Amino acid sequence: MSNEALTNDKLPGDKSIAKSAAMTEKLYQLGVLLSLILLCAVMSVLSPRFATMDNLMNVASQAAVSAIVSIGMFLAILTAGIDLSVGSVLALSTMMMGIASDRWGWGPYPAILMCLGAGAALGFANGLLLTKLRLPHPFISTLGMQKMARGIALFVTAAAPISMFPDEIQYLGNNSIGQVPVSFILVGILYIGMYFFLTRTSTGRYIYAVGGNKEAARLSGIKVNGILNLVYTISGFTAALAGLVLAGRVNAVYPLAGLDYETDAIAAVIIGGASFFGGVGSIANTIIGVLLIAVLRNGLNLLNVDSAFQTFAIGAVIVVAVAVDVLRQNVLKSAR
């Protein structure tokens, strides 16, 4: 009894703090969703073409590529890392597919495997640079990979694009099942699959653990390096898969494909509520971030805004999103 009395816990206070922190998160997510809706509303008013079926389909199919890239980015950021190489990995993987199909005369399925395998291998290399070579931060290793992969992609065909692919390769990017493009279905499957992987498998939970506290995770018996290798391999794989969708849509692969995709993906993930500090975020919100960026880009295009300003706007959105992230973390900390 006396022990009970001595344990000096302020339970009611704790409870309300926990609640208020959870509330902050909910409010933030609601805010992002509302911003998306508001942005759509403003765009519909400003441009009569925005709300047309054609345009919305266009936004969505552009968003599909970005959505797939963002899955890998989300995982990297979840582990308090980053993957700056996604755009270049996308380009090199699809170029390898183009060469296999066009020059070496491979069948469509081996060529697709080449694409996905190359992406995964490049991602795994990112992981090894971080875990084996012990580069100080994935910012460095993936920045190096960004330049190296882009360089090779430009080199292999002397910067020339390759086009005209068999239907199988174009399938993901160019076909529909009924009215629904295959790429939408793919995005749906990937996000739902990733959601369950992250919440319902021990490996998924370990990714959160590594992001939340690397040392505690290691001492709890989690093979941190294995988890990091896996995360960057998945990121390379999703970049290549996004490349496959893109290649199908435009029926071509080109070495400058995916340029700056990492920027949009980072913006989408951070807007979607993941924290740069790691360990926090939900894949379900990442898709909202992806759509917000896609609508913003599309809307600015429709309004004939100079591309220079578009670039500026995306940059500003990233800064605001990260600033909000820092604020949120401070709120969480002070609640502690």
Add this chain to the structure above:
Amino acid sequence: MVADGILLRVKGLTKKFPGVVALDGVDIEARAGEIHGICGENGAGKSTLIKMLTGAYTPDSGSIEFDGVTYTSLDPRRAMGIGIGCIYQELNLIPHLSVAENIFLGREMYLAPAFNVLDRAQMNAKAAELLADLGLVVSPTARLGTLGVGHQQMVEICRAVWSNAKLIIMDEPTSSLSEKEAHDLFRVMARMKERGVGILFISHRLDEVRENCDTVTVMRDGRTIESFTMKERSVADIIQLMVGRSIQNKYPKEPAPHGDVVLSVRNLNRKGVLHDISFDVRAGEVLGFAGLVGAGRTETARAITGADPYDSGTIEVFGKDVKIRQPIDSINAGIAFLTENRKEQGLILIQSVAFNATIVKMHKYAKAGWLSLKRLRDTARKICAEMRLKTSGMDMLVGKLSGGNQQKVVIAKWLLSNARIFIFDEPTRGIDVGAKVEVYKLINKLVADGAGVIIICSEMEEVMGMADRILVMHEGEITAEMTQQEATQEKIMYAASGFKQAS
């Protein structure tokens, strides 16, 4: 200088932190031209005192009189300005710069001050002079990083001399020095003393205190116990004063029958850290590791649990030789390591109670690869109820629990790992008295169930109160072994200070 020769007069200095009184009316008088030793156990308040003198902390009450001027508080800039220098355990130097650049860092000499043009020649010459003055053979242009730790420390002292320090505080200056380097340091200290500089010398090595200090102040529980002239007293007296409190019965120790050896460590070595560590733990036994901070107790635990690598040695668990390369190896062998830093190493603060409790080998809650969330939560809820964890629910973030409840989550997590050997590193640090007793009772329960327990405690009372057998470590070696009946605070303190086979 002040008439009576007293350089520093600390009066009634008090500092409270939430829940603890770190300093409680400390009085110290130190004279110019003398070496004044400050002794005390871990947590006696030595570091807090230093931090007040260097301006890192602001006192709640009391005064610091220095060189005839009375201050109620100092800030780092002012402390330096009035002539208080401090040589910390971790050196604050820049390895890529030269010796001279380090000495003059922040107080450079200029050729043309308006244009920030440094006078390198003069600085090098002055540095050479300072170094020679302390009897050091070091080139002022040598890159600091190429020097040994001992010489780097001398550079730090030159820095203090150059800033006209009248009082130099040395916090465990010899802890990382070889015997020869320490000897050189004492020579330099003697020289500074001749020049009228006052030195506050904080050391766990009582033989060094005996040989080098003129006066000594012993601190305990945030208070000054006594100040005296070293010549008049012995090391035994110091130890007596350091530990001299009565042990109340706040340790509900319940001995359990001892069974077979569950963990056997032989000749564990890690270069520069651990030297030939050998010991056994039996089922039902609580083995205590005593010693001062940095003696190698945590390092021993970290080597056994795969947190750090070890160079040589064997580890047997339940009679089977195990190779431990990473934490999962020791976890699979049935060892749990409850680290001293819950927040940094034990818990994921931004995750829920349920998540943290079930994180070790979480895959065992999965069927065909899929986790059963219900099973995870039910398991966590059950263990937390057993431990009487106070939480608003399994989804509560661990970071929002009190220290005692966080510790319970750590224990819950390792109970669920099915460990049979538990290593507790400072199990009650930062938790209140009531929660402490609960932790002790839990340890009783573990040994009653036949587990082997190791506790690493810096509080001697605690280790004497809870351990069946005590090993004392000093600088990476085991210096004494004693049963609970044999143990006295004096014996432990002797061994912890590096005197072997104290009797």
